Amino acid sequence: MTRRVEQAAEQLKALGHPVRLSILRSVVQGPEAGTPAGELQTRLAIPGSTLSHHLATLSVAGLVAVARDGTTLRYRAEFGVLRALTEYLWQDCCSGGVAPETKPAPCCGGD
Amino acid sequence: MTRRVEQAAEQLKALGHPVRLSILRSVVQGPEAGTPAGELQTRLAIPGSTLSHHLATLSVAGLVAVARDGTTLRYRAEFGVLRALTEYLWQDCCSGGVAPETKPAPCCGGD
DNA sequence: GGCTTAATTCTAAATTTTTCGAAATAGAGC
């Protein structure tokens, strides 16, 4: 079990919760400067302590970054990490093992 | 909390485990006809009952499909589901909210 | 039917995750 698989699994696990996935999508679609934790809290309608725990999970996984702006903390998506993660998921889907394929694998064209 | 977010979270959670992620990558990179459970077992070096549980998790999430071939069961990736999942993760990353942006968001260009 | 191989389901114990109220920390303004 390589280090990369462990890391990717940790990141996917962090995304594998409705609240945390909503948070990530909010920051992905939100402003580049980041979204205040308080705004996420009202948007998701959950207790602050619960939100904070989920934000820490995403942060530890490296999927979001945080920056202080006065008394508010702004969370933003780590696009590079997210891109590397999705690429890892699809890696080598077209090689199809040892021999070169005559027709493209289903993951490359339609499906 | 929409249905889609729940579904995507379930799929990501299914991927959020080193063994299950390894399984998915094996079947993504494996032959179109699917990979036998037994081959996955020797490759991952874990008890059959444990493997079977993980395969069921991936299957329930819709990420893999199974087909019987004699006494062996072949698992293959559901590429369409996997593609929809990764697209969901990135959805609207370039729109950046209500107003059209003057410059492309970091997720669209470099980063 | 009986035997063998492939894989799953059953069962249960250990561990981890999730949740949130209460308390603590951090910065801004008076």
Added chain:
DNA sequence: GCTCTATTTCGAAAAATTTAGAATTAAGCC
């Protein structure tokens, strides 16, 4: 320093996940 707002950390209970041995099901073959 005091106070207010924003957010996190502490602590602890409930729920879900992970693991794997033992028993079971399924298919092929003599």
